[in-house]
């Protein structure tokens with residue numbers, strides 16, 4: 001009687017959880033993969049500003065989606081996409097700008113993608129350093145009705161795109177704020193220091209794993 005019940009509880013906590021993932025990673029084992037992690041919290045209101053930060057580790061050279069925020073009317077409402085070695089594409093409301101980065105294949109890459117509607121400004125930070133800012137979607141509002149996932153790109157709300165755009169490797173330190181972080185806090189995110197309160201954060205992450213993704217301790 002008790003054993004099946006406890007097994008059931010263990011199963012539930014394995015696939016749907018809210019926990020402090022400090023010093024942990026999501027390990028995406030398959031390549032290519034149809035696996036992903038759903039992030040539960042949605043913004044309370046439509047967004048005029050946001051910042052998303054995450055850290056990834058992979059030797060993939062094909063394109064892959066890292067963070068996909070789709071709404072019923074726009075699958076690429078927010079998207080962080082590594083289009084090829086040396087290039088990130090970041091999307092707002094279906095349009096994107098690219099950032100060229102130097103390619104050091106066997107290293108963790110920490111990125112922060114910030115956007116401010118009033119001036120249509122995109123900030124892109126990599127490993128604690130700001131890239132030249134670019135313009136995107138001035139005056140646009142990001143819908144709060146979102147399906148958010150890690151490790152894939154969506155081609156419609158809740159629907160996966162090509163598995164050859166999937167992520168394989170390790171992913172950690174995922175955060176989203178409904179404002180543009182100050183330069184000081186962009187650097188704090190890179191250094192994994194004290195960060196402002198957020199709706200979606202690695203130290204209190206509400207998530208659900210779909211498929212073969214495991215939580216593992218980060219190797220140092």
Ligand SMILES: *[C@@H]1O[C@H](CO)[C@@H](O)[C@H](O)[C@H]1NC(C)=O
Nearest residue numbers: 047048049116117118178179
């Ligand atoms: C978004 O940022 C702008 C400029 O910093 C600010 O004036 C505005 O109040 C912010 N909007 C929201 C909804 O927080």
Ligand SMILES: [Ca+2]
Nearest residue numbers: 075076154155
């Ligand atoms: Ca898409």
